[in-house]
Amino acid sequence: MADNTPAGSTTDGAIQVGGPQQPIDARVSAPASYDVADFPVPHGREEEWRFTPLERLRGLHDGTAVANGGGVKVEVSAPAGVTVETVGRDDARLGRSGKPVDRVAAQAYTSFEKASVVSIPKDAVLTEPVTISVHGEGGVAFGHQVIEVGAFAEAVVVLDHTGDTTLAANVEFLVGDGAKLTVVSVQDWDATAVHAAQHTALIGRDASFKSVIVTFGGDLVRLHPRVVYGAPGGEAELYGLYFTDKGQHQEHRLFVDHDTPHCRSNVAYKGALQGKDAHAVWIGDVLIRAEAEGTDTYELNRNLVLTDGARVDSVPNLEIETGEIVGAGHASATGRFDDEQLFYLMARGIPADEARRLVVRGFFAELVQQIGIPELEERLIAKIEAELEASVA
Amino acid sequence: MATLEIHDLHVSVEAENGPREILKGVDLTVKQGETHAIMGPNGSGKSTLAYSLAGHPKYTITGGTVTLDGEDVLAMSVDERARAGVFLAMQYPVEVPGVSVSNFLRTSATAIRGEAPKLRTWVKEVKGAMERLNMDPAFAERNVNEGFSGGEKKRHEILQLELLKPKIAILDETDSGLDVDALRQVSEGVNRVRETGEVGTLLITHYTRILRYIKPDFVHVFSGGRIVESGGAELADKLESEGYEAYQTKGGVTA
Numbered sequence: 001m002a003d004n005t006p007a008g009s010t011t012d013g014a015i016q017v018g019g020p021q022q023p024i025d026a027r028v029s030a031p032a033s034y035d036v037a038d039f040p041v042p043h044g045r046e047e048e049w050r051f052t053p054l055e056r057l058r059g060l061h062d063g064t065a066v067a068n069g070g071g072v073k074v075e076v077s078a079p080a081g082v083t084v085e086t087v088g089r090d091d092a093r094l095g096r097s098g099k100p101v102d103r104v105a106a107q108a109y110t111s112f113e114k115a116s117v118v119s120i121p122k123d124a125v126l127t128e129p130v131t132i133s134v135h136g137e138g139g140v141a142f143g144h145q146v147i148e149v150g151a152f153a154e155a156v157v158v159l160d161h162t163g164d165t166t167l168a169a170n171v172e173f174l175v176g177d178g179a180k181l182t183v184v185s186v187q188d189w190d191a192t193a194v195h196a197a198q199h200t201a202l203i204g205r206d207a208s209f210k211s212v213i214v215t216f217g218g219d220l221v222r223l224h225p226r227v228v229y230g231a232p233g234g235e236a237e238l239y240g241l242y243f244t245d246k247g248q249h250q251e252h253r254l255f256v257d258h259d260t261p262h263c264r265s266n267v268a269y270k271g272a273l274q275g276k277d278a279h280a281v282w283i284g285d286v287l288i289r290a291e292a293e294g295t296d297t298y299e300l301n302r303n304l305v306l307t308d309g310a311r312v313d314s315v316p317n318l319e320i321e322t323g324e325i326v327g328a329g330h331a332s333a334t335g336r337f338d339d340e341q342l343f344y345l346m347a348r349g350i351p352a353d354e355a356r357r358l359v360v361r362g363f364f365a366e367l368v369q370q371i372g373i374p375e376l377e378e379r380l381i382a383k384i385e386a387e388l389e390a391s392v393a
Numbered sequence: 394m395a396t397l398e399i400h401d402l403h404v405s406v407e408a409e410n411g412p413r414e415i416l417k418g419v420d421l422t423v424k425q426g427e428t429h430a431i432m433g434p435n436g437s438g439k440s441t442l443a444y445s446l447a448g449h450p451k452y453t454i455t456g457g458t459v460t461l462d463g464e465d466v467l468a469m470s471v472d473e474r475a476r477a478g479v480f481l482a483m484q485y486p487v488e489v490p491g492v493s494v495s496n497f498l499r500t501s502a503t504a505i506r507g508e509a510p511k512l513r514t515w516v517k518e519v520k521g522a523m524e525r526l527n528m529d530p531a532f533a534e535r536n537v538n539e540g541f542s543g544g545e546k547k548r549h550e551i552l553q554l555e556l557l558k559p560k561i562a563i564l565d566e567t568d569s570g571l572d573v574d575a576l577r578q579v580s581e582g583v584n585r586v587r588e589t590g591e592v593g594t595l596l597i598t599h600y601t602r603i604l605r606y607i608k609p610d611f612v613h614v615f616s617g618g619r620i621v622e623s624g625g626a627e628l629a630d631k632l633e634s635e636g637y638e639a640y641q642t643k644g645g646v647t648a
């Protein structure tokens with residue numbers, strides 16, 4: 001990766017050791033809560049909102065967005081043995097992974113009417129993925145989904161987001177002891193959609209959680225993948241891939257809360273940007289609390305800027321409150337596909353648009369291989385190819 | 394028979410205090426099968442000539458013509474020039490992160506040949522060419538030029554020369570930074586391509602060392618942005634013993 005950082009990008013990483021005065025989870029404007037009234041309306045200068053263009057949230061942040069019935073159509077298809085239910089607000093299974101951490105997530109929690117609960121029974125090893133398709137139909141919607149994986153079960157869940165909508169949602173993943181859950185969330189929205197969501201995973205003893213976030217579409221996408229550990233031995237792999245085009249705002253804010261001993265986390269996000277006012281934001285907060293001895297964590301974010309006028313804000317932030325850990329590290333880099341690289345490829349007969357595609361494909365291929373699910377690899381590569389065909393010209 | 398004709402070429406670069414003329418009227422004709430050595434002191438404009446022929450956007454052509462078999466090279470984009478048969482082995486090859494050598498070579502060969510090479514013969518072709526240049530097969534899976542040593546980068550340039558089979562090959566200081574073994578292997582690679590008789594070679598160098606391995610038909614002394622003397626291989630011997638001093642005054646170089 002070239003080290004030259006494009007104008008207007010920031011990559012200020014931080015590692016703090018020894019109990020900061022204000023840990024990551026306290027640096028927000030209000031404590032986590034299910035109730036939207038517990039959060040002040042953001043004005044844009046708050047730490048968690050400073051990169052987000054509030055005016056493009058279409059009122060999700062200030063209470064003016066009201067569900068109008070024509071928001072999204074949710075369809076769940078699941079292999080035999082999996083239970084899919086639509087439940088009301090009072091269902092006891094909702095809200096167990098943790099509370100909403102910002103006003104938009106709390107608004108979603110306060111406003112949703114029906115939730116989907118997908119339960120994968122104990123010991124079940126699914127051979128087919130569960131697919132939750134969320135199709136935007138133009139209106140405003142508040143969503144809630146719970147995916148519960150019983151002990152020692154194994155499942156792949158695909159969340160497919162398409163169409164146009166203004167959507168705020170919470171998605172909960174409850175991963176039972178020894179279970180393995182892979183979640184792929186594809187944001188393939190129309191260029192007009194607004195999508196803000198909190199994905200919270202509560203990981204059981206010796207359980208594995210793998211999240212793959214793929215963001216291509218939308219006018220504004222702001223996702224908040226969070227991991228908390230319920231018992232020792234848990235493992236989280238958080239992968240992400242985004243392609244931010246002209247005018248798009250795509251923000252991924254990760255938080256891994258190591259509050260339990262002997263858990264692991266590995267975060268790798270890669271993004272390519274092109275076009276005027278393409279804006280990608282990546283926040284990687286990892287907190288290793290005093291009690292989380294034996295933690296092993298690494299986080300990485302790489303961005304590739306293809307044209308002038310795009311902006312990246314990449315902020316890895318690792319806070320370590322105990323010295324008794326296996327490992328902790330972070331890396332962030334933003335590179336440019338520069339004129340010299342373009343010249344070199346073109347001087348070998350490769351046309352400019354193909355040269356750009358070659359570079360982007362190569363850039364993502366590494367990550368796609370690392371994800372390590374062959375069926376998914378093919379799908380992702382096909383998706384990237386389609387996106388490249390459509391946009392890199 | 395392919396012929397590259399450079400006539401009265403003037404080239405400027407954008408410098409801090411406005412445009413600065415680097416090439417001040419270059420005349421040169423290179424025919425398929427011929428090897429021309431261009432020798433000159435540092436800063437005389439050799440790379441500028443090479444890059445200008447390949448179409449690097451940094452250089453502005455302010456006068457003159459360049460044609461390949463009568464076609465206007467200066468009107469072509471960088472990739473069109475390459476497809477027309479102009480190849481530049483760069484003095485400082487560029488790193489391209491995320492793109493593997495094998496992917497790069499295949500994409501490039503597909504572009505130049507106009508169709509994707511058949512996979513089976515292609516794999517053999519690449520493997521054979523790499524072996525002859527004494528390149529570890531593991532290079533195929535590495536990213537283009539990323540972390541390559543100076544010598545590895547130059548071998549990789551010559552590998553491309555062998556695979557792409559251009560009509561005109563411009564080799565910009567391919568000898569610099571090579572130890573004796575590497576110089577010999579790289580030169581042998583160039584000679585294999587020359588022996589086909591199908592390439593016109595423009596060998597740009599500062600030192601006469603490489604001319605022990607690659608015998609030029611013509612030697613041109615480059616100074617102050619133009620060719621100041623031309624001759625046969627014996628001119629290189631004169632440069633070897635006398636250096637460039639005589640030409641630097643003659644060429645009026647002040648830089």
Ligand SMILES: Nc1ncnc2c1ncn2[C@@H]1O[C@H](COP(=O)(O)OP(=O)(O)OP(=O)(O)O)[C@@H](O)[C@H]1O
Pocket residue numbers: 406407408409413415433434435436437438439440441442484566599648
């Ligand atoms: N952007 C620029 N601004 C000002 N001068 C430039 C610029 N680029 C190149 N030059 C000048 O052009 C002249 C020719 O450079 P060039 O690289 O072509 O020389 P060269 O003969 O290849 O030298 P070397 O033997 O060191 O490779 C040099 O004096 C160089 O400083």
Ligand SMILES: [Mg+2]
Pocket residue numbers: 439440441484565566
């Ligand atoms: Mg040079």
